[in-house]
Amino acid sequence: MMYEKQHVQMKMDLRNNRRSSFSSMKKEKKNSIEEERFEIVDLSGLSLETLPSPTLNLGIVCKLDLSNNNLQIIPESLIARLLNVAVLDVHSNQLRSLPNSIGCLSKLKVLNVSGNLIESFPKPIENCRSLEDLNANFNQLRKLPDTIGFELINLKKLSVNSNKLVFLPHSLSHLTDLRILDVRLNCLRSLPEDLENLINLETLNVSQNFQCLETLPYSVGLLLSLVELDVSYNKITTLPDSIGCLRKLQKLCVEGNPLVSPPMEVFEQGLHAVKEYMSDRMNNGGTNQSNGSKSKKSSWVGRLVRYGTFNGRSHKTSSSSTRHRHSHDGEGFLMPEYRTIDGLASPRYMGMFSPRRLFSSPRNSLSR
Numbered sequence: 001m002m003y004e005k006q007h008v009q010m011k012m013d014l015r016n017n018r019r020s021s022f023s024s025m026k027k028e029k030k031n032s033i034e035e036e037r038f039e040i041v042d043l044s045g046l047s048l049e050t051l052p053s054p055t056l057n058l059g060i061v062c063k064l065d066l067s068n069n070n071l072q073i074i075p076e077s078l079i080a081r082l083l084n085v086a087v088l089d090v091h092s093n094q095l096r097s098l099p100n101s102i103g104c105l106s107k108l109k110v111l112n113v114s115g116n117l118i119e120s121f122p123k124p125i126e127n128c129r130s131l132e133d134l135n136a137n138f139n140q141l142r143k144l145p146d147t148i149g150f151e152l153i154n155l156k157k158l159s160v161n162s163n164k165l166v167f168l169p170h171s172l173s174h175l176t177d178l179r180i181l182d183v184r185l186n187c188l189r190s191l192p193e194d195l196e197n198l199i200n201l202e203t204l205n206v207s208q209n210f211q212c213l214e215t216l217p218y219s220v221g222l223l224l225s226l227v228e229l230d231v232s233y234n235k236i237t238t239l240p241d242s243i244g245c246l247r248k249l250q251k252l253c254v255e256g257n258p259l260v261s262p263p264m265e266v267f268e269q270g271l272h273a274v275k276e277y278m279s280d281r282m283n284n285g286g287t288n289q290s291n292g293s294k295s296k297k298s299s300w301v302g303r304l305v306r307y308g309t310f311n312g313r314s315h316k317t318s319s320s321s322t323r324h325r326h327s328h329d330g331e332g333f334l335m336p337e338y339r340t341i342d343g344l345a346s347p348r349y350m351g352m353f354s355p356r357r358l359f360s361s362p363r364n365s366l367s368r
Helices: 002-014 016-036 076-080 100-104 123-127 170-174 218-222 241-245 271-283 291-306
Strands: 039-042 061-065 087-089 110-112 133-135 157-159 180-182 203-205 228-230 251-253
Touching: 076 100, 100 123, 218 241, 241 271, 251 271
Parallel strands: 039 061, 061 087, 087 110, 110 133, 133 157, 157 180, 180 203, 203 228, 228 251
Antiparallel strands: none
């Protein structure tokens, strides 16, 4: 930089008649370079208890890594100046809260606050509407913001495993771009009813909710993109029949539940057999169901037909011209053929891990 200034000054001395124009051009060029240059700041693993006063213009920082330190607070003023940050990583610290100024991070796409002591998110976090990946595993969260699904509309991955969540906000079902939802190792008692809006959800993990989760909503069968479903180690006795309509489902984990339906001998035959069993139950309207349950099940059949998920053949239709027509009169359906998948994945019990240790994939995971 010193050489550049001397070089410029020499030129300016030799060309006094063009001093004004040259100076103006140089200033514009310098400003242009500063606007395009972004910095990655890595202060991870330094055992920091407080943050040093920044000497860098925080407005040009695109990624800030403060992970694996001993930070208890992050200054409001520091976060407020990170106007262009896209990745903020503060995992494995001692944070009990996030600053309200986090709502100023309009360009933030990845936020990792896992392995801290956070009990709740500040409401301004809903202003981070560019956020795509939120990792809050291994904290003390008791609830998520009620309107999180209405505001963080670009969220694709939400990981909040190993917390103390008792329920999920109903607005969560409005996250239509969500691909991965990991809420294992919480205290969930139920899931939102309108899950069918999660049209891009591929992985749903609600395992190990400390024996609190007893049922799954019928709308699970309308998760058109679902590939992996893990409900292991809960208190579920009956899976909803609509699971038989999950065409893309390739992995189903149910180990550690007192399941009655489907019976274990069906699971032993593999995922294809489970789907057939569940679709047969739906065809027959279920067994030993009350009138109220039958009515609810019937209404869901109509929705499955409308969504194009449950589009088999009517039992009473035999001619080729009507063989593939959807039936709306309550008659049974035959599910289309599914590609056989060998075996049914059942992960071993994982238990609790150190906050700094990531979950690894189950050893018996089913893949293509």
